Amino acid sequence: SQQGEEDPQALSIQEGENATMNCSYKTSINNLQWYRQNSGRGLVHLILIRSNEREKHSGRLRVTLDTSKKSSSLLITASRAADTASYFCATAPLWTSGSRLTFGEGTQLTVNP
Amino acid sequence: DTAVSQTPKYLVTQMGNDKSIKCEQNLGHDTMYWYKQDSKKFLKIMFSYNNKELIINETVPNRFSPKSPDKAHLNLHINSLELGDSAVYFCASSQRLEGYTFGSGTRLTVV
Numbered sequence: 001s002q003q004g005e006e007d008p009q010a011l012s013i014q015e016g017e018n019a020t021m022n023c024s025y026k027t028s029i030n031n032l033q034w035y036r037q038n039s040g041r042g043l044v045h046l047i048l049i050r051s052n053e054r055e056k057h058s059g060r061l062r063v064t065l066d067t068s069k070k071s072s073s074l075l076i077t078a079s080r081a082a083d084t085a086s087y088f089c090a091t092a093p094l095w096t097s098g099s100r101l102t103f104g105e106g107t108q109l110t111v112n113p
Numbered sequence: 114d115t116a117v118s119q120t121p122k123y124l125v126t127q128m129g130n131d132k133s134i135k136c137e138q139n140l141g142h143d144t145m146y147w148y149k150q151d152s153k154k155f156l157k158i159m160f161s162y163n164n165k166e167l168i169i170n171e172t173v174p175n176r177f178s179p180k181s182p183d184k185a186h187l188n189l190h191i192n193s194l195e196l197g198d199s200a201v202y203f204c205a206s207s208q209r210l211e212g213y214t215f216g217s218g219t220r221l222t223v224v
Contacts, residue, residue, distance in 0.1 A: 011196040030210050037154075042117075045212035048191055083199060086154060092210045100169055103148075 006089060006104040014112050019076040021107040023089030024069075030092040032065055034074050034100065035087045046074075046087075051094070079111045116140050119204045119216035126194055127224055134189045134219045136204030143208060144168075145187040147179060150201040150218070162187050194223045 007022045025032070027079050029052045035043040049056045049072065056063045062075040076083055085111045090101040119136040126132055129180040138145060146169075147159040159168035160179040167179070176192045187204060 019206075033212055035215075041213035042217045043156075043205075045214065048212050072135070088156070090213075100158060100161065102158070106154050 008089075008107060009105065010110070012107045012110040012112065013079055015079060015081055017111075019079050019081055019083070019109055019111070020085050021074045021089075021109070022072070023104050025072075025089075025091045026070065027091075028041075028094040029067070030094050032063075032072050033090045033092070034061075034063060035074075035088045035089065035090060035103075037106070039085070043088065059103050060080045064077045076109075079109075081113045083109060084111050085109060116214050117204055117206055119202075119215040119219055121219060122217065123220050123222075125222045125224065126157065127143075128194055128196060130194050131190070131192045132194060132221070133191070134202055134204075134221075136187050136189070136216060138185055138206040138214070140206055140208075140214060142206035142214070143184060144206060145181065145184070146205045146213070147189050147208075148203045148205060150203060152200070156203070160187075160189075174193050191221075194221075199223045 007023050013019055029051050031048050034046045035050045037043045047058045047063050049063050060077045063074045086106045088106045089104045117138045144163045146161045148156050150156050159173050162181040164184050165181045178190045181187045199202055199222050200220045201220050203218050205213040207213045
């Protein structure tokens with residue numbers, strides 16, 4: 001079964017609004033990462049938050065992590081049409097000695113101009 | 114200066130054929146991966162190599178064979194292609210558990 005589940009599956013907002021996406025996971029993690037995928041392109045790494053961190057910022061992105069609830073959220077502030085993309089969370093499990101990211105199902109974000 | 118490059122970008126082939134996808138990274142990363150993304154955008158890991166050594170081999174038909182001649186290259190060879198193999202295949206690299214750098218993907222269509 002998948003490690004991550006994302007919510008909502010699709011989100012449509014107006015330019016300038018904030019967008020919040022949520023991710024839940026099942027096992028203990030070393031870190032959690034968020035990626036963006038534009039249509040027809042590869043995934044781009046946005047931000048990594050470690051299991052001992054609760055919040056992280058990068059430009060207009062804010063990520064929170066609640067390990068007790070096994071959940072994370074990605075907030076994009078002041079959204080732009082160029083933010084339209086699929087967003088994926090991915091978890092690096094604690095127990096594995098090898099690198100492995102397990103991806104969620106993704107949230108399709110549409111920002112309308 | 115493409116960090117992770119994979120070729121070809123598009124691949125259309127008939128059932129039963131054998132094809133290869135090549136991947137190269139110039140980031141000096143120790144670990145490389147192959148992921149498969151299906152039509153619903155679900156990404157599933159197929160293989161992972163660390164310094165040319167296979168460390169992850171998920172439940173993938175043995176028609177799929179990865180080869181890593183050196184730590185900067187990880188190629189994927191697929192024998193006897195089937196319709197269900199149609200997907201987008203992504204190569205990626207990383208240094209330990211840090212963020213991945215993905216290639217732009219190879220869209221494989223089996224007809």
